[in-house]
Amino acid sequence: xxxIIVTSHxxxxxxxxxxxxxxxxxxxxxxxxxxxxxxGAEELNEIYAEKITEVSNENQYxxxxxxxGGTPFNVxxxxxxxxxxxxxxxxxxxxxxxxxxxxAQNEGATLAGLTESLKQQFNETIxxxxx
Numbered sequence: 849x850x851x852i853i854v855t856s857h858x859x860x861x862x863x864x865x866x867x868x869x870x871x872x873x874x875x876x877x878x879x880x881x882x883x884x885x886x887x888g889a890e891e892l893n894e895i896y897a898e899k900i901t902e903v904s905n906e907n908q909y910x911x912x913x914x915x916x917g918g919t920p921f922n923v924x925x926x927x928x929x930x931x932x933x934x935x936x937x938x939x940x941x942x943x944x945x946x947x948x949x950x951x952a953q954n955e956g957a958t959l960a961g962l963t964e965s966l967k968q969q970f971n972e973t974i975x976x977x978x979x
Contacts, residue, residue, distance in 0.1 A: 849907055850952040850959055853899060854940060855881040855924060856914035861940075868945050875949045883920045893923050900927050900934065908933040908959040910948060912940035935963050943973035 852875075854861040861880040868875075879899055883892050900909055911928070913921045916938040928934040937944070944966060951962050 849877060850957055850962060851899075851907070851909045852878045852948055852952060853881060853896075853909060853911045853924075854878070854945060855883070855896075855911060855920040856940070857883050857918060857920065858885075860914055864940065864942055864945050867942055868949060871942075871946055872949060875953070877952070878949060881920070883918075889919050889923050892919060893926075896924055896927065903927075903931050903933045905933060909935070910952065910959060910962060911936045912945060912948060913938045914940060933959060935959055937963070937966060939970070941973050944970065 854864055861882055865880050881895055911924050913924060913936055915921060921938050925936050928936045947969060948966060951957055951965055
């Protein structure tokens with residue numbers, strides 16, 4: 849099973865989840881974790897530690913983060929350094945989240961396959977409209 853965690857500074861993660869719920873409905877195995885202005889890195893790490901449990905080949909985690917180098921990214925990346933069954937992707941946006949949620953539900957989905965799929969489609973999730 850692939851668990852998805854969306855994490856960000858402020859309310860971005862919740863906003864992305866709210867929007868994805870409007871598009872594809874509520875999904876299972878997804879959590880939002882917010883780094884609030886009054887929190888420190890240790891408190892944030894405690895929240896991640898409660899959510900990222902029993903990591904194994906059958907219990908994998910995809911963590912979608914707002915920006916590289918920010919506190920959520922820095923803290924949660926420690927989990928991926930220790931375990932191949934945890935992947936952190938930064939630069940989360942709504943198309944990436946929706947794709948991740950839908951593909952993670954596919955029978956036989958793997959973290960490696962999902963990560964590769966998201967990397968391949970990432971360039972297609974942003975663009976400039978020629979008006």
